[in-house]
Amino acid sequence: MVLLEAKNVAKSYGGLKVLTDLNFHVNSGEIVGVIGPNGAGKTTFMNLVSCLSPITSGTITYKGIRLNDKKPHEIAKLGIARTFQVVKPFGGLSVLENVMVGAFYGKRNLKSKAEARDAAEEAISIVGLLDVKDKDPRILPLAKRKKLEVARALAMKPDLLLLDEVMAGLSMKELEDITEEILKLKQKGITMLVIEHVMKAIMKISDRILVLHLGQKIFEGTPKEVVEEPAVIQAYLGAKFAEKGK
Amino acid sequence: MKDKKIILFFLFLAVLIFLPYIVSGYWLRVLTQTFLFASIATGSNIIIGFTGYPAFGNIAFFGVGAYVTGVMTTTYNVPFLVTLPFCALSGFVLAGILGIPILRLKGHYFAIATVGIMETIKEIVDNMVETTGGGMGLTLPIMVGEPEFIYKYFYYVMMLCMLLSVLICYIISRIKIGYALRAIRVDEDAASVMGINTPLYKTLAWAVSAALVGIAGGIYAYWLSYIDPHTVFGGTYPVKMFAMILLGGATTVTGPLIGAFILEIISELVWSKFIAIHGMVLGLLIICIILFIPKGIFETFKGGFSFRKLLNNLRENSL
């Protein structure tokens, strides 16, 4: 079943086209990876899905509902949750309270504080932050703040989770942890759209991969197909691998 | 820790309740004035401190409340206490309507737009000479009774107004909406993708804040029994209110109240010595608060007073 579908989606700021004619879909239960060099339009696409910026032309539908004129909070209530590339924890609120915001206002829309606390603790335990739940997130290391973002999104009980570079800047050990967590979430039936630069991880978790370059889709396929596609290697992997000296 | 705070608060309350039987009429007036500022600062803190929108011109609703009571008691002979719900309602509705366009602005722009609203309302009141008396001001009916009784009456009414503001702030900080407001304060984008209807909550916060400030205005009008546009809209109220909020701590429930007590009592002690230059002293006092204790006294002096902390505060925000 198709959960999210983009038809001829384009976005421009003034005269600058950041996305052109994007067509693709995400099926229920899938993990779809989105890759591409900087400036490919990945985060722009995610901002369009969460309605933080308006679509210039084309349509995005979710469960058959047109998202074009929706507000971000309405999207959240429909069951779409996201994280931010630049983490945005609510400083001044503890980790637990941060996640409670998600439980209060996400799709779950809980009313009582006790329920919200239970839901939040569940989400926190999934990402393994129980030991720091009363700390102010501003003092936590980056890896934990990224986990907090995921926990906050999970507390919203999403059907579709948009992960924007949750792995960037993490150590090998932390990478393995978070990869495993993502696969666990998949087993729970959460569909995910994952933007990532860390190739190894994204190849491991994705069912399908969408490759963007300069605002256009240049390829779509399984991880195996992606690594073998010359256009992708040319545009993205080639440069990337050359950098690393592989 | 928490229990200690609550016990302390009720102790403080008990002292306030019995104080009128001990202190002189002069101090009753000073304290009533302090309650007034505590109400304004606490009420305004809902939009300023909790939601993070620096509504510099929030005093506009104080003026509106004052004139609602003024006009209702003079023109329509409505009893004073009956006018207070209307003060709250007019603040609530006005901020609710104005909030829809104005709360789209942020930071400086929002702050000055609220000043614009304040000045505009002031000018409108100034021009409605037939109902408001215009620039000549409006004289309200004076309450009948012994001066002794009247002093105490306003002392308690103003105290209730202050307690109402604190209570509402406390409730807001404890329930679901409090979490939404705090999320909005830190990051509005993140708040909205988590399902928070940010325009609605911001507007609601401003409306509640305006309602509380409106009630304080109504009581003020009847207390002084004379109001004019230049004193109730603006003057030094906005900056005093902000200084109190900062002094006590903007993100807390009782911070503005404590800030109001400290600043009003200091000013009162200073005023009597420097009547001729009191404005200059007030200006300097505010500059010093901003320079040395912008985070509030509690945050700054957590774990004891020291001059080094003051200097650290200074260093933190300097270029």
Add this chain to the structure above:
Amino acid sequence: MVLLQVIINGLLLGGFYALIGIGFSLVWGVTNIINLAHGAIALLGAYLTYYLFVSIQLDPFLSIPLSFVSIFLFGYMLQRFVMNLVVKAQIFILLILTFGLEIFLVNFMTTFFSADFRSVTPSYAGESLVIGEIVIPYIRLAVFFVCVIFAIAMGLFLDKTWTGKAIKATSLDIEAAMMSGINPAKIYAITFGLGSAIAGVSGTLLTLTQAFSPSIAGGLTLRAFIVSILGGLGRIEGALLGGLILGVVETLSSYLIGESYKNAIAFGLMVLVLVLKPSGLMGRKYYAEVKH
């Protein structure tokens, strides 16, 4: 014909508003400080001019350089030793600081210069240029041209001199500017000094066209703010346009609706521009991206 006269009056007034707005918008654009004491600082220039005129009969136009230099020094010191200490704090902290300064200055002036309305009337005050039915007082015309000259000079200064370029660089990216060896503390102080100096000059010119007292400080600041909003932050051309629009709107509304609602209309205009086009009528990234 009356309408034309009203519009001309508005334009002449607008030149003055533009000048007071330029200083305000420069400071805001570069240092991100909304200087609520701007009007009070302008009045310092006005009082300087007034006392020079009554004591040694110095012509107000000749006191312009004195105003400029002395208020520049005042502003420079203020930024260097007070504002720079809190410039990185949250915006409303800066707002209150400058408001505290405003209260201090206004009360200082009231105490030492009295709350009476003053004005300066040199011997040539009554003469006017008459074209048909249109009457233009020479003084207002001269004030207008001084304002425009200052605006152009300010633009040239920012574009052509090293200091001007350093100011622009600092406003665009303070870290990059520091990397290039610019001392932001000094640049901020120069900027605030310049903004204040221009305010001081507009204060000097104010003495010639209207009566003043410490109580009008707030009104001046708010007009400077409206001009900055209308024109867009930190742009000289923007401030000129904003000033002229505000001048014309004010005089027109006074003529058509009456004097009593002119503040409300000016504010209404500002709020409208803020809500519909927050970057101002000519707003573009220039000195500084609009920082929220």
